[in-house]
Amino acid sequence: MSLFNILDIAGSGMMAQNVRLNTTASNVANANSVTSSAGDTYRAREPVFAAQLQQQVTHQHGPLGAGINKDLEALGGVRVAGIVESNKPLIQEYAPNHPMANEEGYIFKPNVNVVEEMANMISASRSYQANVEVADAAKNLAKQTLRLGK
Template sequence: MNFLDSLAISSTGLSAQRLRMNLISSNMANVNTTRTETGEPYKRKDAIFEAVQSGDFKAVLDEHLGEGGGGVKVARVIEDDKPFVEKYDPGHPDADEKGYIRLPNVNIVEEMVNMISASRSFEANATAIRATKDMTAIALEIGKTT
């Protein structure tokens, strides 16, 4: 594994966590959205990550020897199947005949915990990129002095 491989792997982590944070932000922004284009409340979205596998023989061999890997990617974005939250609000325009409205299946506390997790993962990948950059600079300095 070389320095560029390390940067590439960390950059995939940055991209994946950025998309995850965007989804979490969307979930939090739509916590009170009772009607979407489909006519039902907003459904919580989540990212499913998948390891990136390289197709060439050397990459597969290196991976099995513990040298390398390909990073991570977002395999798909899913909608949460949890039931909607029902709340009694007879004055709301979306209330049914019994006076209940259906709210999104978004738990704001859970979203905040997910945001902290995604933020820390993003920071860890950024730190790995900085460390790789610093090691590269030091290696270049060592090369100059010899």
């Protein structure tokens, strides 16, 4: 695996965690919104990640060019397969004096748990940082390899 492939994999991880952070921020921003009907209420969203494997065929010539040795090298990464809405029930409150209350006096709040969202935000931030450190280590290895030629 080349250093460029490592950078691609770390980059895909950073992009995925960026989507996770944006989704979490959207959930937190809408946590206190109120509507008068369940159909219009914001629902918590979660990104779905999928492993991204790609087979790369590398050709290496044997001694004196006697033949071609084909090695399969699996390249990895992650991609965002989609963003799904949570199927947890919405929060329904009886508040007849609220301006957004429906005819029965109920208001609907999103199914966002702010504590869970903050834990997701910390986890995504640390995962992003881990990918940055992998990319930085690969960059430093490339620099050291270039210095060997001096």
